[in-house]
Amino acid sequence: MKKHHFSWSGLYLTIVFIILYAPIVYLVVYSFSAGTTMEKYHGFSLRHYADLFADTRMITIVFNTLIVALLAALIATIVGTLGALAIKETRGKVRNSLLSLNNVLMVSPDVIIGASFLIFFTMLGIRLGFVSVLLSHIAFCIPIVVLMVLPKLNELSPTLVDAAYDLGASRWQALSQVILPAITPGIGAGFFMVLTYSLDDFAVTFFVTGNGFSTLSVEIYSRARQGINLEINALSALMLLASLLLVGGYYLISKHGGRRHRVIAVKEGDAQ
Amino acid sequence: MTENIMEFRHVGKQYDDNVVLRDINFKIEAGKFYTLLGPSGSGKTTILRLIAGFDQPTSGEIYFAGQEINDVPANRRQVNTVFQDYALFPHMNVAENVAFGLQIKGVKKSEIKRRVDEALQLVQLAGYGAREITAMSGGQRQRVAIARAIVNEPQVLLLDEALSALDHKLRVQMQTELRQLQRKLGITFIFVTHDQEEALAMSDQIMIINDGKIQQSGTPVDIYDEPLNHFVADFIGESNIVPGIMKKDYLVAINGQDFKCVDAGMRPNERVEVVIRPEDLDITTVEQGQLVGTVDTQLFRGVDYQITVHDVRDHVWKINSIHKTTVGARVGISFDPEDIHVMRYNETEADFDARLDSYEEGE
The missing domain is CATH 1.10.3720.10 (MetI-like)
Known part of the structure; x- marks a missing residue:
């Protein structure tokens, strides 16, 4: 396999995508949190999904x-x-x-x-x-x-x-x-x-x-x-x-x- | 006598202020191969669109099988068209394309299948029915377009620059096939092209169109041998066109030198144009030549040499010869009285035909 070479444009693109998608990923990750706030991740749970379907x-x-x-x-x-x-x-x-x-x-x-x-x-x-x-x-x-x-x-x-x-x-x-x-x-x-x-x-x-x-x-x-x-x-x-x-x-x-x-x-x- | 299937009477067409056709008159006999030949923008495609019914004439009448059809829409005319860009329906496969017209008419499924197979057979595409259009080559699409038109058994088939998108070899092959197909089906073909070789090779009758008018119509041989005017002589084949003076019947002066010819019926000393085809000029020795000149260029074209010679009066002659000569050599040019064709200025086609008849009967 050929290794990808480092390039500034590649790095720039990566950073842009990270900035664009980080809030969404953050939000999705916390939807699986056991806690009730987004201050700290309390471990995996589907309780919010359960709440949602009960609503x-x-x-x-x-x-x-x-x-x-x-x-x-x-x-x-x-x-x-x-x-x-x-x-x-x-x-x-x-x-x-x-x-x-x-x-x-x-x-x-x-x-x-x-x-x-x-x-x-x-x-x-x-x-x-x-x-x-x-x-x-x-x-x-x-x-x-x-x-x-x-x-x-x-x-x-x-x-x-x-x-x-x-x-x-x-x-x-x-x-x-x-x-x-x-x-x-x-x-x-x-x-x-x-x-x-x-x-x-x-x-x-x-x-x-x-x-x-x-x-x-x-x-x-x-x-x-x-x-x-x-x-x-x-x-x-x-x-x-x-x-x-x-x-x-x-x-x-x-x-x-x-x-x-x-x-x-x-x-x-x-x-x- | 074959019957006239179609007739144009004083047909004119203009778009806003732009006059495209003026006073077009012609008759189309059933079962013949016609070609409308003219340069781009001459109005030949407009004539085709009027026949097909996509456009209506601004003036005059169009008759089909004895009926005036000015206001009959395209979908109710017994005419089908093969388009320049083929206009095949991209969302249908080959068989569906060919079946379209029959299916619209509500023909029974079993009969549609039989006739589609038959049409594909005719254009040598048997077995291609299930193919997508995008999987067909240019030449094959051309055949599908022809099959889609002839499957409806039209009385007249219109072909709009139908071969111009094909490469040279395929085009020549399709010319032969189209001619055979027309003979086999026995229906009238009206073919539009700007390619004079195509027109000469395929047609029973050619109509030369320029500037919205029919310049001349006739068989390929008539038009080639006896062009009516400068435009036709220049457009069909290669030619030497020189000004001359008609001294009397059967004698014309070119550059002050008298030559025998076979044309007559003009005023004595009338100013005329003389056409001599390059292949009718022969290179010979200075002594035997009727004209004497010096060879300027020589181009080998496979079948012959294209030679240009300037004579003592500095007129340049185009000569096509199978014999080689030498650039810079002094040579004689010889030709026969039959090789000379004399054209009058501003002669109408009717006058031209009448004049030809008058002295040809007398011979």
Whole structure:
């Protein structure tokens, strides 16, 4: 075996990763501690996990969070994909304006979005709770889906659609049998992306969640304010695991799907 | 008489202010191999898109089997296209690609399978049905694209620069195969290309397109031997094009020297252009030459030598000869009256044909 040589860049990278991951590792390690504070490690125990699973309020909130995330991701993926298809049809100024409007939503701070949704829902008289959280999650997820799907649409050769019509397909058949299957990797990637965004959103949710309804990030925040509870460490460890699985899934889909769906097109001039 | 399957009447097309086609008229006979030949941006691909139904003409009418089809969408035309980039569906395998059109039409599964196998057999891809498109080479993808089109039994098959992405050897092989396939199927092929060799090799009829207009149409031999104007003569094959004066019928003056020719029907002393193909010029001795000049360059090309000679009036002649000569030598150039082709300035194709008929009948 060849020994790795020491390099400054390698060392730098290692330090960066240690700094980035140390707090998470610290938190996960203490979730297995027998003690009740993070001041000292008291030996291995699963008692905080047991506490967590006995905490029905927390379990309900976990399910709420999952349901909101899945529904929001699903609806945002559908709306966002349709939006991307519509943007693809437009040209010039209209297209640029639509894209800019889309990007503004991406870059504007969550706090602003959350606050504006709060004002919006209050004005319309929508009761804060599940519906308001779901609606706002869908809203901030859509631009992300559009951004994930649009590049896939752009790399699709326009002759593919012509070919579908040429072979007798109607507009719907061309869409469902040629365009959508070809951009499926983009749609899948968009879905997983917004699923993670929705799962861990705090700022927007914090504004629009009501009394009877809460999601994990908001709940953890409010509990952490009341003092350190290692049950939260256990929950965080589980969430970290879930996120890792999601990222893994996203990676598998984009990698595997990307290979099979690579658009084959031999481009040469004179295509007027 | 074979029937006309398709006709363009005064078809024009413009995108915004950009005129792409102007007053295109032609008739397509059933069962023949047509080539639309022209440089990039000449409008030939636009004609193909109008036939396929991807675009609608701005003016004029398109007829298919006697019916006007201006407003018939692409998915209801009995025409199929082989695209330049093949446009194969990347998420389907070879057989699924070929089956797509039949499946859309709701053909029975067993029949789809039979016809797909048959089509793959025709393009020599039997047994490749289960392959992924990405696992196929460029030449094989080309065949899949052809199979996907012909499996629908179209009346007209359109091929858009279908061979231009292949390497030279494969391209020549596919030219032969396409021609055989067309004869076997007996359907009309309309082939778009910028490659004049391809056009000459494959077609029954060639239409030369430039600047949104049909410059000349005819059989490959007609177009090669009797180009209508400077553009066609220059675009098809190699040529020497020199200005001349038509003294009278069958006599043309080039650089003040009179030559016998076989062209007639022009005004006496009309200014014309004279075309002589490089392979029709022979190098001979100074005494026997009709023109005398000095050899400038000689290039061995395998089948022949490409030689340039400048004559006493400093006009440079391109000569293709199988015999070698010496650079710097003084040589004679000889040619026969039949080798001279005279072109009038701004003559329309109709006038050209009428003039040809008038004196060829008289002979």
